[in-house]
Amino acid sequence: MKKYYRLNNERYFSKDFKILNVPSMVTDDQITNALSSLTKSSNFNIRSRKIASDVYFFSNDLHVVNILKETWTMVINNSFYRIIPAFYKRSDVEKRNQWVAKFKGFDKNENKTHIINMFEPQGEKNFYWQTDNDNDDNLYVKFKRESDLISATNRFIYYKHIKAYGISRSCTWPVKNQSPLHVNAKANYQNYN
Numbered sequence: 001m002k003k004y005y006r007l008n009n010e011r012y013f014s015k016d017f018k019i020l021n022v023p024s025m026v027t028d029d030q031i032t033n034a035l036s037s038l039t040k041s042s043n044f045n046i047r048s049r050k051i052a053s054d055v056y057f058f059s060n061d062l063h064v065v066n067i068l069k070e071t072w073t074m075v076i077n078n079s080f081y082r083i084i085p086a087f088y089k090r091s092d093v094e095k096r097n098q099w100v101a102k103f104k105g106f107d108k109n110e111n112k113t114h115i116i117n118m119f120e121p122q123g124e125k126n127f128y129w130q131t132d133n134d135n136d137d138n139l140y141v142k143f144k145r146e147s148d149l150i151s152a153t154n155r156f157i158y159y160k161h162i163k164a165y166g167i168s169r170s171c172t173w174p175v176k177n178q179s180p181l182h183v184n185a186k187a188n189y190q191n192y193n
Helices: 028-039 062-069 090-095 112-122 146-152 185-192
Strands: 004-007 010-013 016-019 045-049 055-058 073-076 079-085 099-104 124-129 139-143 156-159 162-168
Touching: 028 045, 028 055, 028 062, 028 073, 073 112, 073 124, 079 090, 079 124, 099 146, 112 124, 112 139, 112 146, 112 156, 112 162, 139 146
Parallel strands: none
Antiparallel strands: 004 010, 016 055, 016 079, 045 055, 073 079, 099 139, 099 162, 124 139, 156 162
């Protein structure tokens, strides 16, 4: 069923989506190619490129719409971009920021598709590096559910040549001379009693 939403003076449908913060150097063809790679379809129409570099597009293919509703991130030119329904408000985006973990073991130039593939079994939804803090080299990963975050953290995850370890965003990294497993030993011991 098609639903209509009004934002400012424009009407958006439930089949409309937007990609956030896409630089102007990224072409419409590159966006369309990335969307085709993500959904295995070419049924897209770019509506407009708006203020704050957001790209609005839609698809009439219900299978594609369902894929996009469950997708929080996409890769264009080996960079992560957030994708959301076009009618989402800031509060809707903030709700997606509830279950976040931070991971070490990634190079910022790593193939972003490898990173997505690595976390797919863990229920990942979005990825980002902090851009305002040069000392923070953590990869932040958003999850849809708390259980997904818990199952992905406090252990090593391997994919091809990548070995990563993650903790909840609110936790601090253990002291360097202690292994991550040593820090959690006390918690594990308490769970056995």
